[in-house]
Amino acid sequence: MKRKKKAAKEPVKYKLDIGCGKNKKEGFLGVDAIKMDGVDVVTDVRKTPWQWPDNSVSEVNCSHFLEHLDGPERVAFYNELYRVMEPGAKASIVVPHWGSGRAYGDPTHKFPPVVEMSFYYLSKEWRDANAPHCGLDCDFGVTWGHSLAQPWNLKTPEQQAFGVNHYREVAQDIVATLEKK
Numbered sequence: 001m002k003r004k005k006k007a008a009k010e011p012v013k014y015k016l017d018i019g020c021g022k023n024k025k026e027g028f029l030g031v032d033a034i035k036m037d038g039v040d041v042v043t044d045v046r047k048t049p050w051q052w053p054d055n056s057v058s059e060v061n062c063s064h065f066l067e068h069l070d071g072p073e074r075v076a077f078y079n080e081l082y083r084v085m086e087p088g089a090k091a092s093i094v095v096p097h098w099g100s101g102r103a104y105g106d107p108t109h110k111f112p113p114v115v116e117m118s119f120y121y122l123s124k125e126w127r128d129a130n131a132p133h134c135g136l137d138c139d140f141g142v143t144w145g146h147s148l149a150q151p152w153n154l155k156t157p158e159q160q161a162f163g164v165n166h167y168r169e170v171a172q173d174i175v176a177t178l179e180k181k
Contacts, residue, residue, distance in 0.1 A: 016029050016052070016059075017031060018031045018062040020032050022036055023038065046077070048080050060085065063092070063094040067095045067109045068108055068110060069110060072135075088180060089179070090178065090179050091179075092176075094175050097164075097171035097172055097174050099164070099169065099171055101168075102172065115174075119144055119178075122138055123142065125139075139181045142178050143176070146172070146174060
């Protein structure tokens with residue numbers, strides 16, 4: 001009599017919405033330090049290690065949370081994010097643009113503001129050449145852009161770039177996509 005082989009269990013893959021508050025993204029596990037509607041896991045991600053196993057997260061959403069962490073907390077956040085994400089997984093990060101009053105108006109936002117330059121540090125190759133001392137262990141490919149105030153979102157890319165670089169309140173948010181290498 002032949003025995004049937006048991007099918008190997010697929011490891012659980014998580015989709016996390018970190019710092020979701022009451023606005024959890026549909027289909028994601030809501031993660032926040034405060035229990036409220038939409039939060040599935042109450043945990044403070046500033047404390048490491050996170051409860052998810054290595055390479056167990058297939059996608060991350062993190063909107064308007066990172067600016068509530070200071071510099072060293074962001075380093076720990078990125079290192080843990082990298083640890084739990086599976087290779088090729090993507091994380092969407094949204095923060096207020098540093099040229100918007102929204103970056104400074106909330107007294108719970110911490111210094112320094114998140115700026116476009118900070119995303120270069122998430123690449124191991126860039127860090128090895130420019131900043132090997134910063135404590136990051138992650139290796140992300142990153143692309144970013146901006147959400148723009150009207151009517152700037154209707155202008156040409158050249159006009160938009162000029163506005164973002166020369167005027168306050170044109171860029172509302174920085175929208176970044178991190179991909180684990």
